[in-house]
Amino acid sequence: MVEWSDSECSTIASVWCKINVDEIGPQALARVLIVYPWTQRYFGAFGNLSSAAAILGNPKVSEHGRTVLNALDKAVKNLGNIKGTYSELSQLHCDKLNVDPDNFRLLADCLTIVVASAFGSALNPAVQATWQKFLSVVVAALSSRYF
Amino acid sequence: MLSNTEKELIVQIWDKMLPVAEEIGSEALLRMFTTFPKTKTYFSHLDISPRSEHLRCHGKKIVQALAEGARNISTLTTTLAPLSRFHAYQLRIHPTNFKLLNHCILVTLACHMGENFTPVAHAAIDKFLSAFSAVLAEKFR
Numbered sequence: 040m041v042e043w044s045d046s047e048c049s050t051i052a053s054v055w056c057k058i059n060v061d062e063i064g065p066q067a068l069a070r071v072l073i074v075y076p077w078t079q080r081y082f083g084a085f086g087n088l089s090s091a092a093a094i095l096g097n098p099k100v101s102e103h104g105r106t107v108l109n110a111l112d113k114a115v116k117n118l119g120n121i122k123g124t125y126s127e128l129s130q131l132h133c134d135k136l137n138v139d140p141d142n143f144r145l146l147a148d149c150l151t152i153v154v155a156s157a158f159g160s161a162l163n164p165a166v167q168a169t170w171q172k173f174l175s176v177v178v179a180a181l182s183s184r185y186f
Numbered sequence: 187m188l189s190n191t192e193k194e195l196i197v198q199i200w201d202k203m204l205p206v207a208e209e210i211g212s213e214a215l216l217r218m219f220t221t222f223p224k225t226k227t228y229f230s231h232l233d234i235s236p237r238s239e240h241l242r243c244h245g246k247k248i249v250q251a252l253a254e255g256a257r258n259i260s261t262l263t264t265t266l267a268p269l270s271r272f273h274a275y276q277l278r279i280h281p282t283n284f285k286l287l288n289h290c291i292l293v294t295l296a297c298h299m300g301e302n303f304t305p306v307a308h309a310a311i312d313k314f315l316s317a318f319s320a321v322l323a324e325k326f327r
Contacts, residue, residue: 069305070305070308073305073306073308073309074305074308074309074312091305091306091309148289151293152292152296152303152308153296155296155297156296156297156299156300156301156303157300158297159297159298159300160297162293162297164213164216164217164219164220164221165220167217167220167221167293168217168220168221
């Protein structure tokens, strides 16, 4: 059972409300596809992913980046039950999408780095630690229905 | 595998970081200690509180070693041989910790470089840090 202090709750909410999903979502997904190219295996239907420029300009990548990041909103609003919140999404990623859950951590790391680029020193060590604790709970929840 | 463009980018970035080695290195370490508290177990002999002399000094050493590695990418094993021996026989750090510091170095670079820390730069530095860590862990067993 994950426990959140009041300070952690307000840090997470504060980081989330400053994130522009329409910008950060596409950047985070593009970055994981560029930095960890094996993740492209799940996006065969997205068209041209042959270079960093192609990935950054790909409208399907942008759209999907927005979808993925919007889904984080549910976790922010349900910190007390992130595992339950993502139960169906976890099953989907396992049974239908067949995504190796080790890749969730890579996307979480890329998201943190994109947020760091946007926030600068506002993502100080304490804020980073709380944000990463939140993302590691999200990653664990998405991995929870893999059998 | 690093392309020539990536090697140049890596040298450029670390050359920019050298003048602020203390700041960058100590920040990366502090991020690692805060986000991954277990990493502090290797530093019980130092004062690693924020802005401490030890933290700044140790951070500077790390960035200087990385900059040196960046200038000698094709001979990393030779260049890092003393450091590699040190990490294997004296420090004996659990190898998973290299990834934790590498990640915090990337976050620090992103915070300082903003949009200049492009996906291509990120990929190049990540690959370099992985190669660097692999050499440091080479003699572990």
